[in-house]
Amino acid sequence: MIQVNGLSHDFVLGKKNQRTTLSVLKDISLQVDKGEIVTVVGKSGSGKSTLLNLISGFIRPTKGDIWIDGNHVSDFSEAAFADLRLNKMGFIFQNFQLLPAMTAFQNVELPLTLSGMSAKNRRQLAGEMMEKVGLKAYQEHYPSELSGGQQQRVSIARAMVLNPPLIMADEPTGSLDSDTEAELLALIRQLNKEIGITFMIITHDEEVARIGDRTIIIKDGSLVEAGASV
Amino acid sequence: MKRKDQLQFVIQNLKKHKIRTLMTVIATAMGCAFLIVLASVGFGLQQTVVEDTLEQQAVTEIDIHGKGKPEEGFQPLTMEHVQNIEEIDGVKAVTRRNHLGQVPVFLVDQHEGQTGAVSAHFPSEIASGMELAEGEFPEEPNEVLIGPHFSQALIPTDANEQEVYDEQGMVKEEYQYEGSLLGKTIDMKVTKQIDGEEETTTIPVEVTGILQEPTREWMQDRKVYMTTDLLDEIAAFTGTPKGSPVIGEGMEADDTISEVKVYAQNLQAVEGITEQLDEKNYATYSVVSEMNQINVLFTIAKAGLILIGTIAIVIASIGIYNTMTMAVTERAPDIGIMKAIGANPKTIKRVFLLESSLIGIAGAVIGTVTAYIVSFGVNLGLPAIIEASFGEELPEGLQFSAIPPMLIFIAVGICLIVTILSGVRPAKRATQIDVLKAMRREI
Incomplete structure (x- = not known):
């Protein structure tokens, strides 16, 4: 599903004439197979979020190649990457990243709207997804009216609604308490088993890392361990 | 993302900032209304001037002043020229009039008056559309038509000239000729001078018809329109061309025509005929050429007014720019999230352009309605205000402001x-x- 070859990324810091280059990722090569749950762990600042941002197309690599579902995305345009994210990827963020002016239902419906689906189909699919994450009763609530766990469920429903083959999660339990975290991890495992969705989860939490079929460890921008399949 | 969904999304966003949106729409509407009202003055005055010009003159009439090049001077026209002009396509009639070389005295029922006389070729006058208020066109040499104000030239023969006229030089009511002159025989006195001595003859003429009133109230027609045979008779008496009392230099063999007018079959034909006449070096003047000049002047004026009005819209657009910039800044986190989950940059651009377009459309619609109301108010109230303030009566039908559909489109x-x-x-x-920056709320 994901293949990364010799991926490096540098951040340029400082003002003009005083610029310094900070190497965040160094020559990373890895592979994520279809239907796998891969967790990426590492200390804060190790470069694990940068790896997710590079694979998601939020930033462009300094060097190296990325393939997603057979597409060489390293030279994709902004628009092509947007289409790829919409159709083949779902995202779960630590801070949920829901649109505060939209209800839970409208947030879940948003990817369907962006894909140009008819209103009738949108309502049906978004409704089904709200039911699947157990928030049918809260669909008219705004994010500010929901708990952290509920917001993350909305975020998962939004990530799942277009039925993408790949979900990228960046510290998905970072803002949740331990009970909600357990619920969420169970949900991820369920979705992986039932639908076969590939998950790439960035975390520094060992509990979360344990749900992965494989764990990739990154230290100071380098791949320490690609992890063996469980 | 479908257009309908984009529109819904935009409306939802605009509703969130009702006051800001309303203020921006009002500013745009004011700019648009200002442009329309300003330019409408140009359109209104043009309409008034054009209508005024068309009312004063027959639109299918072309005056021919002579033939030749301006630098060499124009030569008067002759019958040969008239026949050539009659052959041009689209020409309905060519009228030719000769002014009598003297101003004769007319006598009828103890009233007399001195007024000009012209000879006309009545068949061509009839073809040109000359109409009578009453009576018929002359058929015999000694029959004439009179202008509708001819009787105002007559005063009683025994009246004291100093008492007859009022301050404006018009004949006082009590001295005016009463009754109709139609069918009356008038004595026409013409003179000639031989060796300094004056000789007069009286020619009785019968009034067979009275011409219609001129199109404008202030125009006066006191002339007598006679046949070419009668002019020939007078010329035979005076022994001079056109009946002049004395013979002048170069008048011995005068076969020229004083006034030639060409009448086109319709307004569309006027331009073609004028072009052909210009090619043949005839000096022409028609209402169409006057209209062209008027239109050029007003087009320049209107363009200037539209340009000034556009400045108001440009100022309003600064408000829109500001509103949109604020909207983008405020919504940066939302835009970031939308981009992250797969919103195409083109879709985002279209949504914001749609938002500014909606503000523009709302401003244009409100501005247009406002402009119509202001224009109506100006046309209704301004004449009254000017009359009350300056005590001047404005001409009837004067339109200060007109908003044609073209102005709305512009x-x-x-x-x-x-x-x-x-x-x-x-x-x-x-x-x-x-x-990433947007999602971290760093923008």
């Missing part, structure tokens, strides 16, 4: 272009928002 077009353009930069900025 104003709405300018308004939309300017407002869309003012939304382009903020929209482009929205597409360039960094997803």
Whole structure:
């Protein structure tokens, strides 16, 4: 599903004439197979979020190649990457990243709207997804009216609604308490088993890392361990 | 993302900032209304001038002053020229009139008056559309037509000239000729001078018809229109061309025509005929050429007014730019999230352009309605205000402001272009928002 070859990324810091280059990722090569749950762990600042941002197309690599579902995305345009994210990827963020002016239902419906689906189909699919994450009763609530766990469920429903083959999660339990975290991890495992969705989860939490079929460890921008399949 | 969904999304966003949106729409509407009202003055006055010109003159009439090049001077026309002109396609009639070389005295029922006389070729006058208020066209040499104000030239023969006229030089009511002159025989006194001695003859003429009133109230027609045979008779008496009392230099063999007018079959034919006459070096003047000059002048004036009005819209567009920039800044986190989950940059750009366009459309619609109301008010109230303030009576039918559909198209077009353009930069900025920075609320 994901293949990364010799991926490096540098951040340029400082003002003009005083610029310094900070190497965040160094020559990373890895592979994520279809239907796998891969967790990426590492200390804060190790470069694990940068790896997710590079694979998601939020930033462009300094060097190296990325393939997603057979597409060489390293030279994709902004628009092509947007289409790829919409159709083949779902995202779960630590801070949920829901649109505060939209209800839970409208947030879940948003990817369907962006894909140009008819209103009738949108309502049906978004409704089904709200039911699947157990928030049918809260669909008219705004994010500010929901708990952290509920917001993350909305975020998962939004990530799942277009039925993408790949979900990228960046510290998905970072803002949740331990009970909600357990619920969420169970949900991820369920979705992986039932639908076969590939998950790439960035975390520094060992509990979360344990749900992965494989764990990739990154230290100071380098791949320490690609992890063996469980 | 479908257009309908984009529109719904935009409306939802605009509703969130009702006051800000309303203020921006009002500013745009004011700019649009200002442009329309300003330019409408140009359109209104042009309409008034054009209508005034058309009322004064027959639109199918072409005056021919002579033939030749301006630098060499114009030569008067002769019958040969008239026959040539009659052969041009689209010509309905060519009238030719000769002014009598003297101003004769007319006598009827103890009243007399001195007024000009012209000879006319009545068949061509009839073909040109000359109409009588009453009576018939002359058929015999000694029959004449009179202008509708001919009787005002007559005063009683025994009256004291100093008492007869009022301050404006008009004959006082009590001295005016009463009754109709139609069918009456008038004595026409013409003179000639031989060796300094004056000799007079009286020619009785019968009034067979009275011409219609001129189109304008202030125009006066006191002339007598006689046959060419009668002019020949007078010329035979005086022994001079056109009946002049004395013979002047170069008048011995005068076969020229004083006044030649060409009448086209319709308004469309006027331009073609004028072009052909110009090619043949005839000096022409028609209402069409006057209209062209008027239109050129007013087009320049209107363009100037539209340009000034556009400045108001440009100022309003600064408001739109500001509103859109604020919208992009405020919504940066939302835009970041949308981009992260797969919103195409083109979609984001379109949403923001749609937002500025909606503000522009709302401003244009409100501005147009306002402009119509202001224009109506100006046409209704301004004449009364001017009359009350300056004590001057304005001409009837004067229109200060007119809003033709073309002006609406121009104003709405300018308004939309300017407002869309003012939304382009903020929209482009929205597409360039960094997803990670936006999601971290760093923008």
